[in-house]
Amino acid sequence: MMNLTQLVLASHNAGKLKELQAMLGESVQLRSIGEFSQVEPEETGLSFVENAILKARNAARISGLPALADDSGLAVDFLGGAPGIYSARYADGQGDAANNAKLLDALKDVPEAERGAQFVCVLALVRHADDPLPILCEGLWHGRILHAASGEHGFGYDPLFWVPERNVSSAELSPADKNQISHRARAMALLRQRLGLK
Ligand SMILES: O=P(O)(O)OP(=O)(O)OP(=O)(O)OC[C@H]1O[C@@H](n2cnc3c(O)ncnc32)[C@H](O)[C@@H]1O
Numbered sequence: 318m319m320n321l322t323q324l325v326l327a328s329h330n331a332g333k334l335k336e337l338q339a340m341l342g343e344s345v346q347l348r349s350i351g352e353f354s355q356v357e358p359e360e361t362g363l364s365f366v367e368n369a370i371l372k373a374r375n376a377a378r379i380s381g382l383p384a385l386a387d388d389s390g391l392a393v394d395f396l397g398g399a400p401g402i403y404s405a406r407y408a409d410g411q412g413d414a415a416n417n418a419k420l421l422d423a424l425k426d427v428p429e430a431e432r433g434a435q436f437v438c439v440l441a442l443v444r445h446a447d448d449p450l451p452i453l454c455e456g457l458w459h460g461r462i463l464h465a466a467s468g469e470h471g472f473g474y475d476p477l478f479w480v481p482e483r484n485v486s487s488a489e490l491s492p493a494d495k496n497q498i499s500h501r502a503r504a505m506a507l508l509r510q511r512l513g514l515k
């Protein structure tokens with residue numbers, strides 16, 4: 318179908334690169350789009366799917382390689398699904414710590430039973446910039462938002478995301494464990510199937 322020994326990852330997020338490369342193993346080498354350009358495309362889509370496709374096309378255009386994009390985020394029930402596709406920009410671009418502080422504040426007096434949330438991941442793979450048939454795979458991960466940060470692993474909202482099936486925060490999971498059960502792991506398992514890998 319396509320030469321999959323090398324793919325460019327359409328992401329400037331080092332945490333995603335690490336997780337996705339670990340999931341793919343050695344048969345596929347992921348090259349960061351950062352090798353080709355430091356300019357991040359504007360994420361103008363209204364859905365994870367649209368933003369993933371937009372990022373993948375942009376990276377394929379810049380690199381000349383097939384491109385994989387990951388658009389992900391945290392959808393909090395009490396906030397009607399926010400921050401959702403705006404998760405990275407929740408605190409106006411001030412970064413992970415500010416995003417987490419804003420989320421804790423928004424849920425300050427919200428009781429346990431109403432703190433449900435899900436991580437969402439959409440992976441988009443395009444063979445070239447104008448690919449009319451991108452491969453799309455999604456994964457969800459259900460959990461709850463903690464009252465305080467806990468754990469040192471992972472990135473982003475991991476310290477605030479309680480994982481019911483393990484009784485720890487997702488930042489307390491080992492990287493290998495997170496990569497077995499996360500939203501990204503589920504999306505990647507589907508992608509591997511679609512590509513006939515493994
Ligand atoms: O767009 P790229 O360059 O890939 O990098 P990004 O960090 O901007 O990525 P997104 O636009 O997809 O935004 C995802 C947001 O959701 C958060 N997020 C996604 N997956 C996560 C995970 O596994 N653990 C913790 N936070 C996660 C992440 O920290 C960002 O704030």
Ligand SMILES: [Mg+2]
Nearest residue numbers: 357360388405
């Ligand atoms: Mg982004």
